[in-house]
Amino acid sequence: MEYNAKQLQIIEVAERLFADKGFAGTSVRDIAQEANVNVSMISYYFGSKEKLIEALFAMRMGESRSRMEMLLGNEDLIPIQKINILIDSAIDRLMGNQCFHNIMMREQLSSERTPAISEHIRALKLRNVQLMQKLIEEGQALGAFRKNIDLSLMSTTLYGTINYAIATQDFYKRINGLEGMEEAEFQSHLKRKLSQHLKSLFKSTVTNEHHNQD
Amino acid sequence: MEYNAKQLQIIEVAERLFADKGFAGTSVRDIAQEANVNVSMISYYFGSKEKLIEALFAMRMGESRSRMEMLLGNEDLIPIQKINILIDSAIDRLMGNQCFHNIMMREQLSSERTPAISEHIRALKLRNVQLMQKLIEEGQALGAFRKNIDLSLMSTTLYGTINYAIATQDFYKRINGLEGMEEAEFQSHLKRKLSQHLKSLFKSTVTNEHHNQD
């Protein structure tokens, strides 16, 4: 589905408001006002508020594919390098679409509020977890990774840590005394810290190497 | 504040519904119906729907203290044992109060929806992160733990992993083929897996010991 400028404007405003106040907490009049359109345009273009959030999901899910396939094809990389690419691409994806992933998180907290959306999320999570399992099993086959790794909980730790870091970033800012830092600078600071932290975490946990400082 | 049976009934039903459908997505009539009370009783007892969720937070926050202080006082335990106790008590606390922590997670996703609640959450998170920092610094002082540990992101990983595991437990069930398992059994299964996973994760990451299988 392709959208014109007005429709995109509505979707993007809705994304921001849904992320901030939740789906039920956001009225179509809120959206219409911030998007500078008449209330009736939402039903006119999307059919209903419910179909609007489904359109948002269909749109955002359609993006982001294919960039990670590069990493699978490249045979020059050693297992831990592939894991590191996976970590960084997950951080980039979640940090770069905070509003949408906030909404996704909310949807996961409700059980099956909208079947179409739940199905989108399930498919995405399945791709993510299978990709990580593939990389870990490759590393295990090469003898580089430990055998006793809980595959599905490793991806829980990856996405759980990133999501939770994003959800609590104000708290992180406060306890690390970064309240004065400019927003864009803070975002890249957090990305860098998350990257270091998760890479070190995964390296210690999945590899057979003895730990060495860097 | 102490509540009578009817008030507790309202709070507990509200907790379940807020967790499942969100605060804005739950109507006072939903709550009244499931709690078998008249709609007006909610305003009568709590003043408003908003004050009801604040009462819920005040009640749940008041519990759960003090059990973990035991772990701090005990000088017989080595650092990694204290960390393990912290992990298990976090798992027990979050898994044992899934509805409430679901609501807490939702509140963290909205920026400052209710200042009183945000303040409760901030205080709780501060206690948690400071406790973990204290334990890690003890271990570092004893030479048992590495020096280059990102203190605030370690607790992000702990709580992020548990919260995300709880939020996606239906998915976990499905990809691990546990759909037939009885609910109580699955809950203790997940607790055990989470405990093993997080202990192994923390051991690999924070200690100076070389890894050994168990």
Next chain:
DNA sequence: ACAAAAATCAAACGTTTGTTTGATTTTACT
């Protein structure tokens, strides 16, 4: 047993909700 207090109820209150209507304006096409 009685009076005061607390609890409960159906009904109504005024808003806000998502959606539809019908008229009007703007755009697109020949």
Next chain:
DNA sequence: AGTAAAATCAAACAAACGTTTGATTTTTGT
């Protein structure tokens, strides 16, 4: 230029919302 389609609008719609009211029942304390 003229007409059909698309877009926009204020207004209205019924339903659901949180809350209040005022009468009635139940509980409590003496």
